[in-house]
Amino acid sequence: NAGVTQTPKFRVLKTGQSMTLLCAQDMNHEYMYWYRQDPGMGLRLIHYSVGEGTTAKGEVPDGYNVSRLKKQNFLLGLESAAPSQTSVYFCASSPPAGGPHEQYFGPGTRLTVT
């Protein structure tokens, strides 16, 4: 049981390049989330998904797109990277709401855009 995994762990992009971050979970969780973490700002929700084939915008969705074609995978895409997207990106998953459900986090992807 690997939990939540993220690939890649590190990436350096030039401004204008595109990339996709992959998140996978093996806990059969319905809900999945993408966050970015910036110094002094905590975690901010980019997009989330409440089930296969569904996605929704979070707090800071601009410049990002997501897809949830399979229940276990949640992809985050940057179509044209900007230096402001330099950050650490975390994926998380959780069971459906209805209790104090923990969000399980991946180890993060550190992205630098030059």
Next chain:
Amino acid sequence: GEDVEQSLFLSVREGDSSVINCTYTDSSSTYLYWYKQEPGAGLQLLTYIFSNMDMKQDQRLTVLLNKKDKHLSLRIADTQTGDSAIYFCAETTSGGYNKLIFGAGTRLAVHP
């Protein structure tokens, strides 16, 4: 709007108690959480409290909730060097789907 605030840094001596404070704005939050992040890792749930409780104790951890003042605190007794990490306070949002609003995190440094 919804907001969670924490002080950014706390330094304590090994063996002392640590108290990390948090204020939140959404009075409809059902649960409030404390997550821990160790260097180079993702967040991990430490503990949570239901909004109709005042206190919860779990081994060395004590969570206090003052709903009137929208104030949450985490006390770590007998703090050890292994407790050095960033601690995030989080509240459930009114939007559902188990979405959370996180504070900026408090970096706890434990020194001998």
